[in-house]
Amino acid sequence: MRTPIIAANWKMQKTTGEAAAFAEGLAEHLGDSPVEVVVAPPFTALGAFASALSAAGLDGRVSIAGQNVHAEPAGAFTGEVSVPMLVDVGCRYVILGHSERRALFGESSGVVADKLRAAQSGGLRAIVCIGETLQEREDERTFEVLAAQLDESLASADSRRWPELVIAYEPVWAIGTGRTASPEEAQAAHAFVRERLSGLAGAASTEIRIQYGGSVKPENAADLLARPDIDGALVGGASLDPKSFSAIIHSGSPGDSRAAE
Numbered sequence: 001m002r003t004p005i006i007a008a009n010w011k012m013q014k015t016t017g018e019a020a021a022f023a024e025g026l027a028e029h030l031g032d033s034p035v036e037v038v039v040a041p042p043f044t045a046l047g048a049f050a051s052a053l054s055a056a057g058l059d060g061r062v063s064i065a066g067q068n069v070h071a072e073p074a075g076a077f078t079g080e081v082s083v084p085m086l087v088d089v090g091c092r093y094v095i096l097g098h099s100e101r102r103a104l105f106g107e108s109s110g111v112v113a114d115k116l117r118a119a120q121s122g123g124l125r126a127i128v129c130i131g132e133t134l135q136e137r138e139d140e141r142t143f144e145v146l147a148a149q150l151d152e153s154l155a156s157a158d159s160r161r162w163p164e165l166v167i168a169y170e171p172v173w174a175i176g177t178g179r180t181a182s183p184e185e186a187q188a189a190h191a192f193v194r195e196r197l198s199g200l201a202g203a204a205s206t207e208i209r210i211q212y213g214g215s216v217k218p219e220n221a222a223d224l225l226a227r228p229d230i231d232g233a234l235v236g237g238a239s240l241d242p243k244s245f246s247a248i249i250h251s252g253s254p255g256d257s258r259a260a261e
């Protein structure tokens with residue numbers, strides 16, 4: 001049984017004060033839920049958010065993630081942040097290969113593979129993002145693109161850590177556009193990813209959680225999360241408000257009446 005995992009990716013949003021206010025709001029709305037909750041603030045707000053989570057009594061309940069990391073542990077890499085630095089500030093997870101990193105910052109799957117190796121050997125769990133563009137989908141190349149991104153990004157994955165790995169399927173055409181993949185489209189992609197993972201990870205592939213990302217909202221989350229291979233969500237815009245993020249979390253908890261709030 002895979003525990004659902006709902007993660008907030010704030011991208012380049014929220015100051016330290018705003019991050020602390022979010023933690024307070026989350027304490028109000030989160031309640032009990034069997035879902036694993038992760039929040040990825042920008043680097044500058046990680047420390048403040050960690051302190052605010054503790055103050056709100058949520059530090060054991062909500063994990064913190066970096067949105068990116070460098071593959072080297074230290075050195076002359078101006079503007080970059082390393083795995084030991086993320087661990088030091090309280091991160092348990094790191095998001096790797098987000099489509100914005102791939103498209104806007106030239107990050108290839110080879111670079112993602114190096115970062116994954118560094119993250120896993122440094123004690124961070126990774127959320128590895130994959131997803132096709134609209135053009136690739138229209139050209140019926142979705143599965144080919146997902147297969148290549150998975151094979152290359154996971155080329156140096158630590159085989160002892162498959163159960164900790166999280167994959168985020170985020171179709172690029174659904175990110176920040178208000179256009180969500182239908183639950184059927186998303187399930188088909190997730191089933192393909194799971195099958196590909198079984199070739200890479202063998203029996204452990206059944207433990208790898210696959211999140212869906214791309215315009216997830218309180219209104220569409222329950223339908224997506226009910227599908228057999230959709231094990232959670234990576235949420236951008238709707239994760240900025242603690243109430244809507246909590247509503248998505250409750251959508252991932254079967255039988256939770258707060259899901260519709």
Ligand code: 13P
Nearest residue numbers: 009175176214215236237
């Ligand atoms: P939106 O939820 O804003 O579409 O963003 C999705 C995403 O990129 C999460 O990583």
